Amino acid sequence: MSPPGQDAAAPPLPAALCVLGAGLIGGSLMRAAAGHLPVFGWSPADATRDAARADGFDVLDTLESALDRAGRADALVVLAAPVTAFRDLLRAIGKATPEVRLTDVAGVKAPVAEDVAELAPHARYVGSHPMTGTARSGWGAGSADLFVDHAWVTTLEETSSVDDWAPIAGLALTVGSRVVPAEPEAHDAAAARISHLPHLLALALAQVGQDGGALALSLAAGSFADATRVAGTRPELIRAMCEGNRKPLVVALDDALGLLGVARGSLASSGSLGRIASAGHEARTAFEGRLAGLEPITLRGDEMVEQLLALGSGGGYVTAIGAGADGLTVSGMYPTGD
Amino acid sequence: MSPPGQDAAAPPLPAALCVLGAGLIGGSLMRAAAGHLPVFGWSPADATRDAARADGFDVLDTLESALDRAGRADALVVLAAPVTAFRDLLRAIGKATPEVRLTDVAGVKAPVAEDVAELAPHARYVGSHPMTGTARSGWGAGSADLFVDHAWVTTLEETSSVDDWAPIAGLALTVGSRVVPAEPEAHDAAAARISHLPHLLALALAQVGQDGGALALSLAAGSFADATRVAGTRPELIRAMCEGNRKPLVVALDDALGLLGVARGSLASSGSLGRIASAGHEARTAFEGRLAGLEPITLRGDEMVEQLLALGSGGGYVTAIGAGADGLTVSGMYPTGD
Numbered sequence: 001m002s003p004p005g006q007d008a009a010a011p012p013l014p015a016a017l018c019v020l021g022a023g024l025i026g027g028s029l030m031r032a033a034a035g036h037l038p039v040f041g042w043s044p045a046d047a048t049r050d051a052a053r054a055d056g057f058d059v060l061d062t063l064e065s066a067l068d069r070a071g072r073a074d075a076l077v078v079l080a081a082p083v084t085a086f087r088d089l090l091r092a093i094g095k096a097t098p099e100v101r102l103t104d105v106a107g108v109k110a111p112v113a114e115d116v117a118e119l120a121p122h123a124r125y126v127g128s129h130p131m132t133g134t135a136r137s138g139w140g141a142g143s144a145d146l147f148v149d150h151a152w153v154t155t156l157e158e159t160s161s162v163d164d165w166a167p168i169a170g171l172a173l174t175v176g177s178r179v180v181p182a183e184p185e186a187h188d189a190a191a192a193r194i195s196h197l198p199h200l201l202a203l204a205l206a207q208v209g210q211d212g213g214a215l216a217l218s219l220a221a222g223s224f225a226d227a228t229r230v231a232g233t234r235p236e237l238i239r240a241m242c243e244g245n246r247k248p249l250v251v252a253l254d255d256a257l258g259l260l261g262v263a264r265g266s267l268a269s270s271g272s273l274g275r276i277a278s279a280g281h282e283a284r285t286a287f288e289g290r291l292a293g294l295e296p297i298t299l300r301g302d303e304m305v306e307q308l309l310a311l312g313s314g315g316g317y318v319t320a321i322g323a324g325a326d327g328l329t330v331s332g333m334y335p336t337g338d
Numbered sequence: 339m340s341p342p343g344q345d346a347a348a349p350p351l352p353a354a355l356c357v358l359g360a361g362l363i364g365g366s367l368m369r370a371a372a373g374h375l376p377v378f379g380w381s382p383a384d385a386t387r388d389a390a391r392a393d394g395f396d397v398l399d400t401l402e403s404a405l406d407r408a409g410r411a412d413a414l415v416v417l418a419a420p421v422t423a424f425r426d427l428l429r430a431i432g433k434a435t436p437e438v439r440l441t442d443v444a445g446v447k448a449p450v451a452e453d454v455a456e457l458a459p460h461a462r463y464v465g466s467h468p469m470t471g472t473a474r475s476g477w478g479a480g481s482a483d484l485f486v487d488h489a490w491v492t493t494l495e496e497t498s499s500v501d502d503w504a505p506i507a508g509l510a511l512t513v514g515s516r517v518v519p520a521e522p523e524a525h526d527a528a529a530a531r532i533s534h535l536p537h538l539l540a541l542a543l544a545q546v547g548q549d550g551g552a553l554a555l556s557l558a559a560g561s562f563a564d565a566t567r568v569a570g571t572r573p574e575l576i577r578a579m580c581e582g583n584r585k586p587l588v589v590a591l592d593d594a595l596g597l598l599g600v601a602r603g604s605l606a607s608s609g610s611l612g613r614i615a616s617a618g619h620e621a622r623t624a625f626e627g628r629l630a631g632l633e634p635i636t637l638r639g640d641e642m643v644e645q646l647l648a649l650g651s652g653g654g655y656v657t658a659i660g661a662g663a664d665g666l667t668v669s670g671m672y673p674t675g676d
Contacts (some may be wrong), residue, residue, distance in 0.1 A: 131557055132559075151556065180556060186553055191557065193554050194550065194554050197543065198561040200601060201543055203621075204597040205539055205618075207614070207617050207618050208590055208593045209531050210620075211593060212531040212590075214628075214653030215525075215650060215653065216528035216532050217628045217653065218628060218650070218653045219491065219528050220533075220628075221488065222568075223532075223540070223567075223568045226565065227540060227564070227568070228618075228625065229564050229565075230561045231621070232623070232626065233619075235612075235615040243605070246609050253601075254602070255546045255549060257595065260598075263538060263591075264592070267591070268584075274573075276541045281571075281573045283545045283547065283566075284541075284566050284570045286555060287558055287562070315552030315555065
């Protein structure tokens with residue numbers, strides 16, 4: 001087989017791309033996809049439409065006209081608006097283009113899947129979470145390379161169709177991402193641990209530092225600066241993200257409180273931090289090495305959804321998708337048994 | 339007055355510098371001080387002495403010969419060995435050079451001050467904590483610019499002499515640091531909040547991430563990578579640092595557990611993270627702005643120790659020291675009342 005990332009065949013793509021919302025993620029996706037397939041979009045904000053048009057992008061004035069065109073072009077519709085707007089968008093989609101290809105880029109996946117099942121049940125939906133971002137937001141903050149070398153989660157359930165998945169995963173590959181298949185609930189549990197909990201810890205740490213007064217902030221540097229960085233994100237964004245994934249976040253937070261509580265007891269009694277120091281260091285080492293030691297793997301044949309989910313849950317990812325007469329052939333990278 | 343950092347007069351320096359231990363901090367200090375005053379040192383390790391000598395530094399074979407020379411040269415002796423070696427070093431100093439100028443570079447200050455008072459009570463001691471470092475260690479990891487633009491804490495107590503403080507603070511200025519005067523206990527309380535607690539949180543978070551399995555580590559990026567970075571430090575170094583500052587660290591950890599416990603309760607009941615999100619964000623903003631809005635200040639006259647401690651505890655730092663016929667004149671930066 002070809003080395004990963006160098007497969008000669010281009011991945012499958014939808015016939016066109018219709019991005020609803022042209023902020024950081026939506027605007028970056030429009031830029032990254034342009035040149036690979038027809039791209040258009042919609043934004044409710046005059047200023048955003050003007051800015052995107054000034055950069056040469058086709059952004060329609062009304063949701064209705066965007067969905068109408070998406071239906072005629074068999075476009076993939078991408079929900080790239082704030083999650084709070086999703087239910088209204090899904091209602092419109094359920095009426096105007098009920099069987100459209102559909103994905104979204106929200107940071108929580110199970111609640112969105114439920115909303116889609118309720119409001120646009122016939123849409124050919126596979127959820128997305130491009131795990132990337134910057135501290136800035138809006139059309140002006142976007143860039144074509146925002147997705148390069150980042151994980152892009154595609155959600156699959158037992159009832160999902162790989163034919164719906166392939167063009168969405170193909171789009172993610174086209175913009176440079178590692179495609180990680182995952183069940184929505186598994187994504188949300190993982191995101192709570194590796195994204196939402198870090199935000200909560202950063203917020204608490206920033207406050208403990210400040211409570212130490214001017215001297216403490218004056219001395220703070222390296223470890224404090226890194227560990228509190230995401231507390232600089234706008235509070236309403238942190239709240240939307242964390243509160244939207246409440247149950248898995250409580251589980252992750254309880255795990256952290258448990259580990260810290262044991263360490264506190266040990267520190268106060270015997271004075272030892274041996275356990276948390278060795279286990280935490282080993283975990284960080286595992287994180288640093290997570291992409292090393294992967295080897296190429298090829299998936300083909302029946303039960304492709306199950307094969308893809310096993311790939312993702314085992315720490316692997318998709319690097320290429322080929323569509324042949326006998327169905328999909330998926331190339332990926334997967335941890336060796338070492 | 340001259341702008342800060344551009345004062346014409348060079349700061350006071352000791353007559354010579356004797357560094358005991360030539361690892362990352364000691365080795366960097368030798369490099370940074372060379373050219374400004376006579377520098378020599380000692381290391382118990384053959385390989386370290388050889389490496390330092392190969393770089394042109396004067397590193398003696400025995401502690402006895404180093405202390406003998408320090409006494410004759412009226413050198414400032416710097417304890418730059420691991421803290422676990424301090425008591426042996428202090429016993430030797432108390433016998434060989436009881437009234438020597440003395441500092442140390444350990445990350446905890448009150449316990450060292452107690453050891454000095456017990457074992458070398460006549461030494462002209464002012465403690466130091468250069469708040470800098472790298473992930474690497476040993477002579478080879480050192481560099482002359484390690485201290486530039488970092489805080490260098492100098493510890494003072496009511497009984498301290500500014501004449502002992504001035505050449506040590508002058509050395510810190512000479513190697514490019516901001517000099518922050520602080521009482522030993524205040525330093526240790528602050529360090530627990532802004533350095534040792536971040537290490538504990540990083541260790542716990544790394545483990546919670548790993549407990550999420552291969553998918554969680556595969557999706558982890560930005561926030562997780564930053565927030566767990568210091569968990570990559572060698573566990574024995576984290577333990578030595580955190581366990582050596584046990585009591586203040588328990589206080590800081592309890593503060594963090596309190597904030598996180600309240601957030602957990604709120605998240606599980608009302609679902610809201612409003613309180614921790616706004617307070618944590620405001621604290622991070624205060625941290626980011628801690629060095630903005632400082633204005634030049636000049637200290638002179640009586641009660642200089644009290645003036646210096648007020649400067650440091652208020653979030654200020656020393657930028658220059660001038661010695662005149664009527665005593666010290668200290669230039670610094672101090673937060674405005676805005």
